[in-house]
Amino acid sequence: MVNRIHLADAMQKYPDLTIDGLAGDRRPDFEGRRAELVAAQDGFERAVAWLSMVPRRKSPNRDAGHSYGLKHAAQKWADGYIANGALIAAAVHLDFPIVQCPSGINCWIGVACERKWPSRGDR
Numbered sequence: 001m002v003n004r005i006h007l008a009d010a011m012q013k014y015p016d017l018t019i020d021g022l023a024g025d026r027r028p029d030f031e032g033r034r035a036e037l038v039a040a041q042d043g044f045e046r047a048v049a050w051l052s053m054v055p056r057r058k059s060p061n062r063d064a065g066h067s068y069g070l071k072h073a074a075q076k077w078a079d080g081y082i083a084n085g086a087l088i089a090a091a092v093h094l095d096f097p098i099v100q101c102p103s104g105i106n107c108w109i110g111v112a113c114e115r116k117w118p119s120r121g122d123r
Helices: 004-013 030-039 041-051 067-078 084-093
Strands: 098-100 107-109
Touching: 004 030, 004 041, 004 084, 030 084, 041 067, 041 084, 067 084, 067 107, 084 098, 084 107
Parallel strands: none
Antiparallel strands: 098 107
């Protein structure tokens, strides 16, 4: 069972992680954005459920593993909102390899190619 401790652990591993994604310490209202991520438990759980069905790679997928794109795929599957930061926290919790994108807020995640991702029919 996924719980608040799992989300807190991911946030401890990445102290700049907020509801928006990584590098939150460079954005306004850092503490408020961290609190919003803590409150996004439902989205975190949806992201964990989806990512649990996604085959992983040993290294981040720079072609199809962009956190912002993955959050949209997971949202479509879950039929509910998932914040970028919640998707990243779920990937950290599940030990997917990640590397921060140059944009700072997003990251590449070690997921298999898109054709192997679960879709709505897989729920």
